[in-house]
Amino acid sequence: MSYHNIIIDTEDKTAIVTINRPESLNALNAQTINEISSALDELASDNKIRVIILTGSGEKSFVAGADIKEFSDFNQEKAEELARNGQTILFNKIENLSKPVIAAVNGFALGGGLELAMACHIRYTSENAKLGLPEVTLGLIPGYGGTQRLPKLVGKGIANELIFSAKMISAQKAKEIGLVNEVYPIEELLNKTKELASTIARNSPMAISKAINATNLSDTNKGFETEIKYFGELFEMEDKKEGVSAFLEKRKPSF
Structure with missing residues (x-):
């Protein structure tokens, strides 16, 4: 299958899915969500692939958030459908995929971008990463699982602080609170993530x-x-x- 907004590379038993919308800091739009979902289906059925890495193109952003202009004029019914479809098509699919998905967070992971990383089984980040859920500044709440997954990772009190304040935190702070597993210099991030994937791929x-x-x-x-x-x-x-x-x-x- 051909893709416009993502790139798939394979190395040994690992597939690297790169979100490639650098002009919008890799923001998630409907087409990108559908393409990642289709790629996951394809890779899940490929017996040669044992581990999947999800990352963003460039060094500035993993995923800077959802593409707000796509849903700015939605009513309640359309907004609920957007959130429900996103969970079904992508976020829950990642969480329940039969193969490990590792997020290599290379820069901004905000809103839907952080929710995407949280749906992954493991998170490695670059030192320049900034993470947060800014939805309340738009008069909204996280709609792709942020209110559910964040408390499980960092505890209810810290999750409430991050969601209510909408503040961004550093990669090191994210590690301290248990939101991410490891932090590396940007130039080392992908190789360190590949090393972990290779270790996992040797197991049953x-x-x-x-x-x-x-x-x-x-x-x-x-x-x-x-x-x-x-x-x-x-x-x-x-x-x-x-x-x-x-x-x-x-x-x-x-x-």
Whole structure:
């Protein structure tokens, strides 16, 4: 499939999806959301790909936010449809994808951009990154999961502070509060993210897929039972047999 607003590169078992709208600081519009969604479907079904990296073009911005001019004149019905479709088409899809998605946040991650990063399973950022949810300055609230995912990552009190104040925080502050995993110089960010992807790609894809599903239920009453169920199911699968055999034979597993 051909894309206009994103670029897909593959290296070994990793796919790098780059949002490529530098003229608008990679802002999310409907076409970009649909293209990323289609790319995820394509990559999820590709057995050669184990990990996906999501990043933005250039060194200024990961995603500076949603493309406001697209919805500035919406009424309530259209606005609710926009938020619901965005969650279904992209944000929930990322969170529940069977393969890990790592955000390489290279600059601004504001509004929908931060919500996109939060939907990913892991977040690495550049030192120049600025993160925030400025929606209340527009008389709105985050509509792509910001009020739900941010408290789970940083706690309700800090999430409320960031959402109510609309302030931007530095990459280092984001790491301190648990919003991002690591911070690197901009010139090292993508390579460090690729290193992590390579490490993950060596492990059992089936086990990782189950771990994603179980971890996503960690704040529900289904979490422990799901973990137990998946733990048992994996005993019947080839990855477990290969992993245990490799351990006992003192060799690296081949998944």
